[in-house]
Amino acid sequence: MKKKLVILSIGMLPLLAAHAQEQDTTLVRTVVVENQYNPTVMDASKINVLPKVEEPTVPKTHIDYATSLRPVSAWNYQAMQPIVKDWKADAAYRGYFCAGYGNNGNVDARLGYLWDISKKDRLNVAASLDGWNGDLTDWNEEDWTSRLYNTRIGLDYKHAFKKTDLMLGGYYRSQVFNYMPPKYYDYDNLSSETSYGRQHQTMANAHLGLASTDEAMPIQFWGEIGMNYFKQKYPTRVVEGNETNLYVKGNVWKAFNTQGVGVAFDFNNYSYSMGEMEDATSLELNPYYKYESEDWRIRLGAHVDWWGGMDDGVNFSPDVNVEYVFSDSYVFYAKADGGRENKSLMGLTDITPYWTLSHSYIQPTYVSLDAALGLKASPANGWWFNLSGGYQIREDDLFWILGNAGSSYVSFFQGKSNVFYGNAELKYDYKDLFDLALQATYYNWDSKSSDEYEQKWVLALKPELEINAEVGFKPMQGLRVKAGYEYVKRCEDVYDPISNLYAGADYALLKNLSIFAQVNNLLNKEYVRYDAYPAQKLNFLAGLSLQF
Numbered sequence: 001m002k003k004k005l006v007i008l009s010i011g012m013l014p015l016l017a018a019h020a021q022e023q024d025t026t027l028v029r030t031v032v033v034e035n036q037y038n039p040t041v042m043d044a045s046k047i048n049v050l051p052k053v054e055e056p057t058v059p060k061t062h063i064d065y066a067t068s069l070r071p072v073s074a075w076n077y078q079a080m081q082p083i084v085k086d087w088k089a090d091a092a093y094r095g096y097f098c099a100g101y102g103n104n105g106n107v108d109a110r111l112g113y114l115w116d117i118s119k120k121d122r123l124n125v126a127a128s129l130d131g132w133n134g135d136l137t138d139w140n141e142e143d144w145t146s147r148l149y150n151t152r153i154g155l156d157y158k159h160a161f162k163k164t165d166l167m168l169g170g171y172y173r174s175q176v177f178n179y180m181p182p183k184y185y186d187y188d189n190l191s192s193e194t195s196y197g198r199q200h201q202t203m204a205n206a207h208l209g210l211a212s213t214d215e216a217m218p219i220q221f222w223g224e225i226g227m228n229y230f231k232q233k234y235p236t237r238v239v240e241g242n243e244t245n246l247y248v249k250g251n252v253w254k255a256f257n258t259q260g261v262g263v264a265f266d267f268n269n270y271s272y273s274m275g276e277m278e279d280a281t282s283l284e285l286n287p288y289y290k291y292e293s294e295d296w297r298i299r300l301g302a303h304v305d306w307w308g309g310m311d312d313g314v315n316f317s318p319d320v321n322v323e324y325v326f327s328d329s330y331v332f333y334a335k336a337d338g339g340r341e342n343k344s345l346m347g348l349t350d351i352t353p354y355w356t357l358s359h360s361y362i363q364p365t366y367v368s369l370d371a372a373l374g375l376k377a378s379p380a381n382g383w384w385f386n387l388s389g390g391y392q393i394r395e396d397d398l399f400w401i402l403g404n405a406g407s408s409y410v411s412f413f414q415g416k417s418n419v420f421y422g423n424a425e426l427k428y429d430y431k432d433l434f435d436l437a438l439q440a441t442y443y444n445w446d447s448k449s450s451d452e453y454e455q456k457w458v459l460a461l462k463p464e465l466e467i468n469a470e471v472g473f474k475p476m477q478g479l480r481v482k483a484g485y486e487y488v489k490r491c492e493d494v495y496d497p498i499s500n501l502y503a504g505a506d507y508a509l510l511k512n513l514s515i516f517a518q519v520n521n522l523l524n525k526e527y528v529r530y531d532a533y534p535a536q537k538l539n540f541l542a543g544l545s546l547q548f
Helices: 003-013 347-352 452-458
Strands: 032-040 083-086 095-102 109-115 122-138 143-160 163-178 199-212 222-235 240-258 259-272 278-294 295-309 313-326 330-341 355-357 363-377 383-402 410-430 434-446 462-478 479-488 498-510 513-518 540-548
Touching: 199 347, 222 347, 240 347, 278 330, 295 330, 313 363, 347 355, 383 452
Parallel strands: 355 410
Antiparallel strands: 032 083, 095 109, 095 540, 109 122, 122 143, 143 163, 163 199, 199 222, 222 240, 240 259, 259 278, 278 295, 295 313, 313 330, 330 363, 363 383, 383 410, 410 434, 434 462, 462 479, 479 498, 498 513, 513 540
């Protein structure tokens, strides 16, 4: 069976891949095609507390100084593949294909094409396949043949009218996997009709959008209406069924030279086919005032959020963001923000597929305060740094713990929490020949639980210290070599820290054809990942990428 799955995975490589193009806009170097890789798990990207900032790399009069802070919206999809690729592509290429394969059945394949049908019509098509099928040691310290494959196919279409753009799009995603067998389960029968070996989750989206493009219009706007669909087969403790999320979101604003006023909104209705889950509705309104000049960018607003479901009510939080530019390339930023994080079943699946609910509903997390201060700068050519610190207060925060010795799933719990954090980042790039990136973040979590034992377990997977370091260099034309280390110490010392030493390289055989390889977990460590998967021991992935 395993051999068949591996053969099938290789056969699907040319058919299922995803589009990921990013144009390099740095002025101090030539645009090239680079294939860069991240470590297996990027825990920092899943903690909704760090400000997301952009590097000021061009003169002051042209800088986009937005420090668009990391949103407190629902979790974004992050594939479970062992290697995630960052692509920097020449804008002349419209097509993109990459495929890689490694031990433990690791597979990563992506395909995308941007098609200009006419001067007013554009179509973007993308697909991907990623996953693995190999032996791991589960959290019960038993051998487990883990299997997880994600496939995703999506398209986006845009038609340009005279004063507006019409957008149509959607995607289909399928995730197949097997649960970790409990100790009392007959492991040899995983491929039988039992639910422990046949999990299948289906996710889909369809949406229609409209946005203004004429700045002379008295009112500017963008809006989207759509539907998210989620279906889970063979769940644990939740009756099999589906979730439907109808939503309408958008922004309407009026600009007055350097000032502007507007209202952003987001309406969601969640309905369930399983009787144990309760339907819910939410409406989020965000009125705001904006001021922008050469040195200042200010936003003053508020979040007014209504929730209709279990424990319904209205919540309020601030929306204040201030940025000040000085000495050409230094940006001081401060914020006092907040908002709702709706918790859908699809959102839980983005965290980990191994979940079950401790009750029959999910209360949305509300961030009543998300305050931060920071300084980012590019003091010299090739140098960039960011220093920040912040504090969050979270109502109905989501915690998850691994099952006990007889369980095969992750349990979610909710409660009040707050967190202080401090973050430091440094990057250096020398003439596209050498680059260095360092990042460290310290968190101080408090679950507000009166039970010391309970607090220990709900915080067990929360990070206390994260360190990421990576160095890369180009010893010869077309070849880039890199090495990095990722370390994550968890709270309460319940689980071993993440410790991932990795190395990789990519080589441009031709202008548009490259080969790549990366080895993860060179120290052969055993630890539990942030998404509750046991980490693979030493593993590798190699393949090729093509632009056309």
